[in-house]
Amino acid sequence: MTLRAPHGDDAGMIALIQRVLEASVRVDDETVGAIGPGLLALVAVEPGDDEARITRMVDRLLGYRVFADAEGRMNRSLADTGGGLLLVSQFTLAADTRSGMRPGFSTAAEPAAARAGFERLLAACRTRHPVVETGRFGAHMVVSLANDGPVTFRLQT
16 A cells, blocks of 8 residues: 655655744643743654654754844744744644545554654754753643744644
C-alpha cells in the first residue's frame, strides 16, 4: 500500500507555531513545560521525516521571523529574541481531512517512529537554543497559551 501525502508530494514534518506571551503544558494536573514570551510549536511527524527534515524544521523554528522589530514589522526570529520554545507533539496535525467527517491518520508516522523523530527534534533544538521546554509524548496534555497577535503559522519541511 502506498501512502499519499495529504498536502502534496513534498509533505513532511509539520509544526503549527504560535507567537505567545506565555504557554504551558500540564499532564495529570502537573505542569511539565512552560515558557514566557516565545513560540509554542505543535509538531507532527510524518513517515520519511529523516535527519535532513528535522534539521530543516529546527532551522525554521529558530529562524522564522514572526517577532516585531523596532518598526513593528515581523523581522525578528526566536533566535534573535532569545524567547522560549515550547514543543508539543500533536499527531493530529498529520491527519488526512480531505473527505468524510472523520480524520484519517494513515499519513502520520507510526508511534515509535513519531516518538523517535520528535525526540531528535527536541534534542536538536536544545543544542541550538537556550530555552526549550516540552510536553510529554503520548500523554493527554492540557495546553494553555496566550497567543500574541494572534500570530499563527503552519510550517512544513
